[in-house]
Amino acid sequence: MGRVKEPRWLNDDEQHTWRAFLNASQLLLDQLDRELQRDADMPHAYFTILVALSESPGGRLRMGELAELTWSSASRLSHAVTRLEQRGWVRRAECDSDKRGHVAEITDEGMRVLKSAAAGHVDGVRAHLFDLLTEAQVGQLREISETVMEHLAEHHPAAVRRARTTG
């Protein structure tokens, strides 16, 4: 057994950065979520699912692929897709090549709703993020985010599963 290591506590500057980042990202997601609820009657999570489907060939994805693209757990995604089905924005189908693999498909009505919601949503993303930043800061945010994203993708259960099944 090793000796107990003293944790490397954050210094003041790191502490301020960490809290500012936590607050900013939570406030931003909450604000966009409230605006989507108010203007398009859907939470941000539904919007993300509809975007992922709309960008896929034929507007359809296997549930497993959709979970990976939206970084969602299988159970959370399944629940959301059921709600989207009830609204007529998504339908479930069977996959031609693999009957066991269930597929989610965006409907025409889902595409219409998504287009309408996207117009207001992009205004919010501009007003609450891009309009506040200089061009240099947009570049900085992209580099920082990509670094963190690439590091964490390796830790994500879906990424781990994906690596195993394709290895």
Added chain:
Amino acid sequence: MGRVKEPRWLNDDEQHTWRAFLNASQLLLDQLDRELQRDADMPHAYFTILVALSESPGGRLRMGELAELTWSSASRLSHAVTRLEQRGWVRRAECDSDKRGHVAEITDEGMRVLKSAAAGHVDGVRAHLFDLLTEAQVGQLREISETVMEHLAEHHPAAVRRARTTG
């Protein structure tokens, strides 16, 4: 009635930045949440509540103040505090100066659990964020986050309510 304005869609660079930021912040919060669940048997939201209480005089805050500090809705916070009470980490009390205003107070056991959880949590915050960034990037992230945070605090219902009641 004005003419319908064409939305100012994101250009490719903004689109990549936005998606990277969304993915990075969601993956980071999910990862830290999983680690806190695994190591300390609590979600990140509970940790945030315990930190806010532990840093307040006497380890206590009115529920309204606690909601504002954790950017939480009253109902979401009340639910979490009930769970924390059941674990013996927080107790509810009445406020001396205002019997109607209920107060949450961290218990000795809550302080013990928080200290133990914080040691592992800070390792996660370092491993998944600060260790990945240069010193310059830490400064950039702080400036970007503070800009977004200050802008959005004005939109937040709690901030609006706070401004009204102190006006």
